[in-house]
Amino acid sequence: MGLMHYFQFAVVFLFGLWYSLWVILHLFLSFIKGPITFVTNFFKKRDVMPPCLNDPDLGSHDFVHLEDVRLHYVAKGDEKKPLMLLVHGFPEFWYSWRYQLREFSSEYRVVAIDQRGYGDSGKPSGVKNYSTEKLTGDIKQLIPALGYSRCVLVGHDWGGAVAWHFAMRHPEMVEKLIVLNCPHPATFASYMRKNREQFKKSWYMMFFQVPILPEIAFWSNDFQFLERALIGKNGGVKSDKTTAADMEAYKYCFSSKGAVTNPLNYYRAAFRYPLAKKDIRLIEKPTMIIWGCPDMALNKELVPLAGKFVPDLTIQYIEDASHWIQQDKPNEVNKFIWEFLNK
Structure with a gap:
């Protein structure tokens, strides 16, 4: 890291410490309200897999061994059909693509992965194992391991960031690129520095740079952080598409x-090992962004900024969808994807 990057990381870390004070206060108040419940929920175990994760209608489970990690995936559709690769975000796993696994398997071999550190995939320790280089390297190895040379690549949130990077580095392996609620990586940092609203929305990214405490906050109150993010009234799924069983x-x-530390390491690695200017390349493959509005984490104004780096760009907005767009409004999302694929 250069001197300027050390300074920027130090500033981010200081903001993370500031946000930590508020999180500690919140945890303390939760403990005071019900100490026994607080402790019980913190150590609650879940040893039995929910039946929905073994639904055969979603596809078959399998594993692929890459150079330094084993990835779990769920696949549906004929192996002779073209590959559609689905890459989830944070805090999700393969199951967030349940509506797309069913929808597109008629024309594609649809594969939804657990990214490294998630679900049943391998969980290598250490922040550096979750750098962009590692994440895009997994996709590069995975495609031929599945028996293909290219794919329709679909990514949401952090999976969208991986998809953006992969399409820049390995365009020959991408037929078409579809990104859901994730800005182009070359635009986000500068936009956040200039836009106060986006800076406030990004508080959690800075908080995640602090050790241990984000994990504690995530686990506390029976994963209240997770529940608020996915189905909370201040930004969660706006429809009934995410049920109690899904949660x-x-x-x-x-x-x-x-299962918590390694997904958080995606954010820690992003700030420690940022994208270099030399890695920014035009994406000349047909690309579509589908964006749910409003997004509790990302401003809508980020979307058209990608046009500077993507000449062949289609943008579709769903005004009444949340950040979790492919689960929230699957019919609308699937319709836009079909139109884009058939164009």
């Missing part, structure tokens, strides 16, 4: 050892 599946996913 239990998410909690089960993040209950295992390392």
Whole structure:
């Protein structure tokens, strides 16, 4: 890291410490209100897999061994059909693509992965194992391991960031690119520095740079952080598409050892090992952004900024969808994807 980057990281870390004070206060008040419940929920175990995760209608489960990690995935559709690769975000796992696994398997071999550190995939320790280089390297190895040379690449949130990077580095392996609620990586940092609203929305990214405390906050009150993010009234799914059973599946996913720290390491690695200017390249493959509005984490104004780096760009907005767009409004999302694929 250069001197300027050390300074920027130090500033981010200081903001993370500031936000930590508010999180500590919130945790303390929760403990005071019900200490026994607080402790019981903190150590609650989930050893039985929810039935929805074994639904055969979603596809078959399998694993692929890459150079330094084993990835779990769920696949549906004929292996002779083209590959559609689905890459989830934070805090999610393969199950967030349940509506797309069913929808597109008629024409594609649809594969939804657990990214490294998530779900049933391998969980290597250390922040550096979750750098952009590692994440895009997994996709590069995965595609031929599945028997393909290219794919329709679909990413949401952090999966969108991985998809952006991968399309820049390995365009020959991308047929078309579809990104859901994730800005182009070359635009976000500068926009956040200039826009106060986006800076406030990004508080959690800075908070996640602090050790240990984000994990404690995530686990506390029976994964209240997770529940508020996914179905909370201040930014969660706006429809009834995420049920109590679905929510239990998410909690089960993040209950295992390392299942919280490693996803948080995505954010820690992003600030420690940022994108270099030399890695920014035009994406000349047909690309579509689908954006749910309003997004509790990302401003809508970020979307058109990608046009500077993507000549062949289609943008679709869903005004009444949340950040979790492919789960919140699957019919609308699937319709836009079909139109884009058939164009």
